[in-house]
Amino acid sequence: MQSLKTLTILFRALKSVEQQIREDIRRYGLNTTEFGVLEVLYHKGPLTIQEVKEKVLIAASSMSYVIDTLVKKAYVKRVKHSYDKRSYVLELTPEGQSKMDGIYPMHVASMRKRLDVLGNDEAVLQKLLKQLGTYQKKDL
Amino acid sequence: MQSLKTLTILFRALKSVEQQIREDIRRYGLNTTEFGVLEVLYHKGPLTIQEVKEKVLIAASSMSYVIDTLVKKAYVKRVKHSYDKRSYVLELTPEGQSKMDGIYPMHVASMRKRLDVLGNDEAVLQKLLKQLGTYQKKDL
DNA sequence: TGATTATATTTCGAATTCGAAATATAATCA
DNA sequence: TGATTATATTTCGAATTCGAAATATAATCA
Numbered sequence: 001m002q003s004l005k006t007l008t009i010l011f012r013a014l015k016s017v018e019q020q021i022r023e024d025i026r027r028y029g030l031n032t033t034e035f036g037v038l039e040v041l042y043h044k045g046p047l048t049i050q051e052v053k054e055k056v057l058i059a060a061s062s063m064s065y066v067i068d069t070l071v072k073k074a075y076v077k078r079v080k081h082s083y084d085k086r087s088y089v090l091e092l093t094p095e096g097q098s099k100m101d102g103i104y105p106m107h108v109a110s111m112r113k114r115l116d117v118l119g120n121d122e123a124v125l126q127k128l129l130k131q132l133g134t135y136q137k138k139d140l
Numbered sequence: 141m142q143s144l145k146t147l148t149i150l151f152r153a154l155k156s157v158e159q160q161i162r163e164d165i166r167r168y169g170l171n172t173t174e175f176g177v178l179e180v181l182y183h184k185g186p187l188t189i190q191e192v193k194e195k196v197l198i199a200a201s202s203m204s205y206v207i208d209t210l211v212k213k214a215y216v217k218r219v220k221h222s223y224d225k226r227s228y229v230l231e232l233t234p235e236g237q238s239k240m241d242g243i244y245p246m247h248v249a250s251m252r253k254r255l256d257v258l259g260n261d262e263a264v265l266q267k268l269l270k271q272l273g274t275y276q277k278k279d280l
Numbered sequence: 281t282g283a284t285t286a287t288a289t290t291t292c293g294a295a296t297t298c299g300a301a302a303t304a305t306a307a308t309c310a
Numbered sequence: 311t312g313a314t315t316a317t318a319t320t321t322c323g324a325a326t327t328c329g330a331a332a333t334a335t336a337a338t339c340a
Contacts, residue, residue, distance in 0.1 A: 005266065006269075031328095085304075125272075131257050131258060132257070200289065227335095
């Protein structure tokens with residue numbers, strides 16, 4: 001292949017999924033980035049801001065902003081890192097925890113409906129997207 | 141499957157690709173949305189604002205903004221639709237055309253490098269992403 | 281046909297995102 | 311060890327994005 005059709009399709013798929021998530025999650029007073037951060041902490045437990053940033057792939061300055069928002073909403077708190085004084089560890093507050101406990105099952109249900117159209121190919125899609133995502137751009 | 145791992149991977153893949161595109165295209169003074177709009181017109185020829193919006197999947201209000209930007213840069217112009225007075229047809233100016241002529245080959249080369257890691261599975265990825273993207277959310 | 285509903289686009293204000301520069305601390309290396 | 315370079319985070323200003331409301335025109339239907 002030589003065209004970039006694949007990228008076009010990738011963009012459209014994501015935008016479409018993102019729109020569903022946005023609408024899905026809006027009534028809980030969260031946007032997709034906020035939800036993304038909460039989701040990481042929900043699944044991985046407390047993590048450094050830097051580590052969260054590597055998971056959600058947004059600019060450092062955007063991280064600061066999202067975290068401030070989540071702190072204001074009392075879903076998350078910054079805890080000084082034990083030995084690296086540059087860092088903060090992010091963790092869910094009890095409110096954040098129970099917020100996610102309340103939201104997450106519905107979110108999974110709604111999203112699974114869409115993902116289920118893939119059937120057994122879901123694992124294949126995962127594999128291919130991982131290949132795409134982990135490409136090292138050393139040779140650009 | 142029951143988790144949303146697939147979505148996580150989808151997001152990461154896209155963000156990573158998007159970052160490459162952003163850096164790739166930055167030196168040409170364009171951002172990803174602007175480039176997306178130009179790309180659609182470059183490939184499909186003149187289209188209604190509405191039609192472009194359906195391709196790039198951004199909010200109508202964002203469309204107005206991007207178009208204004210592209211008009212200021214003289215890459216694109218709004219032409220009154222022949223019979224539907226609500227609509228405008230968007231088309232590349234000669235400047236827009238030659239800009240894309242200049243940029244596009246490099247962009248393809250850079251992106252193909254990444255896509256080529258997929259090998260023959262690229263067609264499979266397209267198929268699966270299309271399935272994901274075209275899901276009708278009638279039953280949400 | 282005239283009233284009502286739908287569609288295409290823009291305007292508005294607020295929220296979000298970015299990149300560059302600033303700040304603070306950690307790691308490296310001469 | 312002290313100077314230099316690297317890393318984690320925030321601040322800043324500008325750019326981008328959104329959704330709701332406004333505007334204009336088209337389509338529908340009583």
